[in-house]
Amino acid sequence: MSSRAPEVVIVGAGLAGLACALDLTAAGRAVLLVEAEEEAGGRMRTDVVRGFRLDRGFQVFNTAYPQVKRRLELKSLRLRPFTSGFVLAGADGSRYLVDPTRHPGRAGDLLPGRVLSVRDLVALGLLGARDAALPAAVLKRAPEASAARALRRAGVSQRAVDEVLAPFLAGVFLEDRLETSSRMLHLVLRSMVRGTLCLPQDGIGAVPGQLAALLPRQALRFGVRVDRLTAQGAVLADGTELRARAVVVATGAAQAARLLPGLEVPAARGVTTFYHAAPVSPLREPTLVVDAGRQVLNTVVLSEVVPGFSPDRRALVSTSVLGTDADEVRVRRRVGELYGVDTAQWEPLAEYRIAEALPAAPAPLALSRGTRLSPGRYVCGDHRATASVQGALASGARAAREVAADLAASRW
Numbered sequence: 001m002s003s004r005a006p007e008v009v010i011v012g013a014g015l016a017g018l019a020c021a022l023d024l025t026a027a028g029r030a031v032l033l034v035e036a037e038e039e040a041g042g043r044m045r046t047d048v049v050r051g052f053r054l055d056r057g058f059q060v061f062n063t064a065y066p067q068v069k070r071r072l073e074l075k076s077l078r079l080r081p082f083t084s085g086f087v088l089a090g091a092d093g094s095r096y097l098v099d100p101t102r103h104p105g106r107a108g109d110l111l112p113g114r115v116l117s118v119r120d121l122v123a124l125g126l127l128g129a130r131d132a133a134l135p136a137a138v139l140k141r142a143p144e145a146s147a148a149r150a151l152r153r154a155g156v157s158q159r160a161v162d163e164v165l166a167p168f169l170a171g172v173f174l175e176d177r178l179e180t181s182s183r184m185l186h187l188v189l190r191s192m193v194r195g196t197l198c199l200p201q202d203g204i205g206a207v208p209g210q211l212a213a214l215l216p217r218q219a220l221r222f223g224v225r226v227d228r229l230t231a232q233g234a235v236l237a238d239g240t241e242l243r244a245r246a247v248v249v250a251t252g253a254a255q256a257a258r259l260l261p262g263l264e265v266p267a268a269r270g271v272t273t274f275y276h277a278a279p280v281s282p283l284r285e286p287t288l289v290v291d292a293g294r295q296v297l298n299t300v301v302l303s304e305v306v307p308g309f310s311p312d313r314r315a316l317v318s319t320s321v322l323g324t325d326a327d328e329v330r331v332r333r334r335v336g337e338l339y340g341v342d343t344a345q346w347e348p349l350a351e352y353r354i355a356e357a358l359p360a361a362p363a364p365l366a367l368s369r370g371t372r373l374s375p376g377r378y379v380c381g382d383h384r385a386t387a388s389v390q391g392a393l394a395s396g397a398r399a400a401r402e403v404a405a406d407l408a409a410s411r412w
């Protein structure tokens with residue numbers, strides 16, 4: 001915001017609010033972005049606990065998202081890649097299911113019959129190639145079903161769906177029945193094949209941090225919670241009224257429904273991430289381990305991905321579990337089984353129980369919903385698009401376009 005009064009108040013400095021604020025500022029509009037917390041980023045933030053860098057829930061950064069390419073200066077994020085693929089760990093040992101073009105030395109378990117049949121390998125290869133090659137717009141319009149049904153239709157056997165795909169994708173969709181829309185499945189596969197999964201050197205919070213730094217300092221206020229909206233603008237928790245020609249609600253879904261009664265919002269998917277410090281790294285590589293037994297979703301030695309996430313020689317291990325009521329002792333025991341190590345000496349560092357990690361995205365899924373609700377009132381966020389970094393940024397961009405068009409036309 002310049003010294004002018006804001007024309008637009010945006011509520012929430014997650015990715016959607018940041019994208020909206022940046023685009024409106026670039027369009028010459030006076031914007032005030034208010035954030036309840038003391039930092040931008042929303043669900044994408046990083047804490048430092050006893051010297052360890054802990055993202056608020058395990059997440060990965062994908063370089064292939066169009067909004068990421070458009071907005072972020074990737075070099076200064078100093079990205080560190082994960083192994084492209086994962087280890088499937090179960091009762092009969094661990095198998096590497098990795099991209100053979102990027103990790104040819106690790107591709108032995110892809111030989112037909114070891115984990116997947118010839119038919120499954122061909123079906124999955126064709127599916128990945130097709131999703132990577134087709135324009136996203138085509139995938140977004142394709143006939144829709146559940147992810148489970150789409151995989152079966154692509155020729156993947158029920159066994160491969162149940163024993164390989166569902167355990168892996170549960171960590172992506174945060175649900176293990178594969179009821180998520182097939183459109184989401186295809187977009188996720190597309191971005192995985194085309195991009196690199198990685199983490200910034202300073203943690204996932206560096207992503208929104210870079211965007212927030214691009215805003216004029218006066219355009220962003222922290223520690224400011226919006227209590228309700230009025231015909232003239234918004235009222236803060238301390239009773240102050242912010243007047244503006246337009247208000248954009250860029251909070252998560254549940255908070256948006258509180259500020260905008262009657263707003264239809266999807267159910268939420270919950271996840272818990274446990275962080276442990278281990279005296280010795282249980283796996284000396286940056287590879288995600290997926291639990292074939294589905295007791296946990298996945299586990300990874302994050303200090304193998306970004307050594308700086310640990311302040312010393314101890315390893316930082318992240319483990320995620322569906323829902324919000326998992327027990328740390330049981331989780332640690334299971335992680336020991338997956339890595340084949342004794343975890344008794346592992347030190348619990350933190351646990352993040354996130355009830356509203358992702359909006360549910362079952363079919364039919366509206367991949368990009370309009371943001372204009374009524375004159376001067378807008379809503380954006382990942383719950384209005386795909387449940388992802390790409391979706392949140394794209395929804396914020398859409399809100400900015402719609403607000404800018406309405407302000408220019410002075411519709412009210």
Ligand SMILES: Cc1cc2nc3c(=O)[nH]c(=O)nc-3n(C[C@H](O)[C@H](O)[C@H](O)COP(=O)(O)OP(=O)(O)OC[C@H]3O[C@@H](n4cnc5c(N)ncnc54)[C@H](O)[C@@H]3O)c2cc1C
Nearest residue numbers: 012014015016036042043057059060226381382388389392
């Ligand atoms: C554990 C986890 C793992 C994930 N993994 C991935 C992944 O691997 N890949 C991927 O693409 N996506 C992933 N996501 C999803 C991605 O992080 C989100 O889709 C995205 O960050 C949502 O951004 P948003 O701006 O829509 O909402 P949010 O990030 O929720 O931002 C909303 C903001 O509004 C603020 N706010 C709320 N109420 C008020 C109020 N009344 N007044 C002022 N401010 C308010 C909040 O404090 C918050 O900062 C993951 C999410 C989680 C939680």
